[in-house]
Amino acid sequence: MSANLSLRRPQARASWAVLPLAMGALISSACARPQAETADARLKALYDAEWNWRQKELARGEDEEDGSPSLPHVDPASQKRRADYWANALDKLADIPVDQLSPEEKINAAVFRAALEGFVSEYKFKEYENPFGFWTWMAPRRGFGNAQAYRNYSSRLRDMPRFIDEQIANMRAGLARGFTNPQVSLGERYKPIEPLAAPDIEANPLFGPFKMMPDGLTAGQREALLAEGKAAAAIAAPAFARLLAFVRDDYIPHARKTTAGEALPDGKAFYLAKVRQYTTLELTPDQIHQIGLKEVARIDADMQATMKQAGWKGDFQGFLHFLKTDPQFTAKTPYELIAKSAYVANKINGELKYTVGMLPRYRFTIRPTPANIAPFATGGNGGLESCLMNTYDLPARPLYTIPPLTAHECVPGHSFQAALALEGPDRPAIRKSTYFSGYGEGWALYMEWLGTKWGIYETPYDEFGRETYEMWRAARLVVDTGLHHMGWTRDQALDYMKSHTALSDHEVTIEVDRYLNDPGQALAYTLGEMLIRRKRAEAETKLGTAFDQRWFHDVILGLGAVPLPTLEQVLDRWIAGGGKDPYAGKTGFKLP
Incomplete structure (x- = not known):
């Protein structure tokens, strides 16, 4: 289908994917000072390197559809290695002069900084020692699109015993220092593990995706993938049985009796x-x-x-x-x-x-x-x-x-x-x-x-x-x-x-x-919500009949997830610029 086909109506544009949006234009002139190129390049090199490293560390597949053939390592040594890397990245980020960044890269820097600070903070308080509930979404709710994705999933299932044992060790460390969820809130929250531990593999949710294989596979592929999946799920299920016994018989009975976050170790901070x-x-x-x-x-x-x-x-x-x-x-x-x-x-x-x-x-x-x-x-x-x-x-x-x-x-x-x-x-x-x-x-x-x-x-x-x-x-x-x-x-x-x-x-x-x-x-x-409604009210007052909620919403959605102060700054500049359509004059729809 041609990207030039009209999928528009007077009040809206349909994207099959949204065309690139230069959010920097919403903040200030797109004309950056010459020295901004150097700061931009330094920042881009930093966050691109971190992203590539993060994908390997967290065992994310190069292809989102196929997924990764392994699960991440979550042991203390791996956690420290990541925290050290992120702390070092924060130091390097601090050395980049923000005032020399282009408008768009200022947004990228704000997002990158907030993410890194969150990672470092989570390690500081050793939050990995309380991964309670990590099992909740481990059984996919749907099938995969190709044979390689099924092979990678089977590989992840075979890696499950190692991953679960590391998580149990983390939770034991949390128990030892009182860093757990409050016991009163846990009740029977071990029950979602029970189906994952079921020895009847055909009924185990871990095997569910193999019942939803796509039509494009050959009979031979289906037979081989089913056999591989059943064997892999049979390896994973006993690991969940160990997890079930630990959570039900050890973790919940010995979880902390206090309820406040500030009652945790270094709780106020x-x-x-x-x-x-x-x-x-x-x-x-x-x-x-x-x-x-x-x-x-x-x-x-x-x-x-x-x-x-x-x-x-x-x-x-x-x-x-x-x-x-x-x-x-x-x-x-x-x-x-x-x-x-x-x-x-x-x-x-x-x-x-x-x-x-x-x-x-x-x-x-x-x-x-x-x-x-x-x-x-x-x-x-x-x-x-x-x-x-x-x-x-x-x-x-x-x-x-x-x-x-x-x-x-x-x-x-x-x-x-x-x-x-x-x-x-x-x-x-x-x-x-x-x-x-x-x-x-x-x-x-x-x-x-x-x-x-x-x-x-x-x-x-x-x-x-x-x-x-x-x-x-x-x-x-x-x-x-x-x-x-x-x-x-x-x-x-x-x-x-x-x-x-x-x-x-x-x-x-x-x-x-x-x-x-x-x-x-x-x-x-x-x-x-209060920030968005406040900014809308300001826009309606200052722009009067020029206010168009479609453009207001496009600015927010086109920006993507950002810290709230960054969102406010962008909306302030959009209002000051007259509340214009951020996509006006743009062409070149493209698939993601």
């Missing part, structure tokens, strides 16, 4: 480091706690108004109980829940031409969350290939939360943003692979709010569901800092979430335990 890594902002836990309290009060007023609009005559807690227990809000079957999500996604698709200027070619599908992890998973997860909706325990997944969940996880949230990242501007690999929660989760939460303009919240109950999700993320600012910095108990956190949202008790429990196990991660969502 650790929690502050995680706050900065996840938010990319220089905010203290106390400052974030106060921001959260203000947001909770604001959203509470909105929820009270929506409750009255729904015609409820009782009090707020009574309304929450009604929403959580009335059968009209519960899907009768998993199909009904998935169908509701698909309906919302399709309704949003009809609005995209007015919302985003550059549309991706790549398409995702909506699938149920895999059964082995569903009991412990959140309501949904969005990724490039699929958007997962959790159909486990249907009463815990009220239908009024499906519209915001779909906008967040599927379109134009994570799955949509991942497609644009894949097809996006021709930028360094570090920009394509690095993810910042403040940017990604902030964008997805902003999409929930933008859904108020698309008609996806069809009833007051749907709108209350959206507000519940908004409150859920704002309450995280209070709960996460409360748990890890202010001495809150798990029960306090549970009560706070239950009294402020219409989330089911099951989901509240899953979420609070997630915050306990990943200090700081929950803080990124609202802080990122």
Whole structure:
């Protein structure tokens, strides 16, 4: 198909991949000073070398589709080798004069610096000694595209015993110094390992991809790959059996009894480091706690108004109980829940031409969350290939939360943003692979709010569901800092979430335990969304009738994941430049 074929509509451009975008033009003139070439070259050589080294160290395949034939080494010596390399790269980066970099390379430098600082910080606190849950996504959910990919996967399965034994050793070291997840949050979280340890290889999820081989393989290839895969899975399964016994009988019973992140070794410094890594902002836990309290009060007023609009005559807690227990809000079957999500996604698709200027070619599908992890998973997860909706325990997944969940996880949230990242501007690999929660989760939460303009919240109950999700993320600012910095108990956190949202008790429990196990991660969502909404309001005020949300969104999506201060700087310069279409005059569509 010719790249010159018109796939455009007046309000949007479809990309089959997005054409290269010179984001530097959004910041300042593209004319760089002569000496900038030297600084740019030094920076490019540094991050290209690091990227190539990182791929080898982390055992990533040269071809993304084929994958790597091995798993990374995660033993302490390997961890130290990587940390030393990254610390040295940081020193070299500090020697490059930022003021001599071109606009685009300044963005690359900011992304590279934040990523390196995160790697070095993780080693400083020896976070590799708590890899709890690493097994969750080790069984692929789909097949591979060619024979070599299957051979590489079988090779990874044969490497699994070594990898798992290294991870068990790491977890034993974490146990010895009290660097574990809180015992109260773990419960039966060993259960997702059980299917992976199953001796019946045909039923083991590790063998699943071999049941989904592509049609293009010959009969001989299929027979050989099946035999190789079955033998490899038979090697991996006993390793997972060892892991299961360790996690169930040793790790969980001896995990720490405390709950706060600040109760860990060097805990105050650790929690502050995680706050900065996840938010990319220089905010203290106390400052974030106060921001959260203000947001909770604001959203509470909105929820009270929506409750009255729904015609409820009782009090707020009574309304929450009604929403959580009335059968009209519960899907009768998993199909009904998935169908509701698909309906919302399709309704949003009809609005995209007015919302985003550059549309991706790549398409995702909506699938149920895999059964082995569903009991412990959140309501949904969005990724490039699929958007997962959790159909486990249907009463815990009220239908009024499906519209915001779909906008967040599927379109134009994570799955949509991942497609644009894949097809996006021709930028360094570090920009394509690095993810910042403040940017990604902030964008997805902003999409929930933008859904108020698309008609996806069809009833007051749907709108209350959206507000519940908004409150859920704002309450995280209070709960996460409360748990890890202010001495809150798990029960306090549970009560706070239950009294402020219409989330089911099951989901509240899953979420609070997630915050306990990943200090700081929950803080990124609202802080990122607040920045985007603030910048949009500024743009609307300063640009007036010249403001076009398509170009505003194209700037954010075309930029890719960056630290929040960098995102703000780019948007400020875009506004100052008149809010122009960042793709205006560009030609030359290309496949990724």
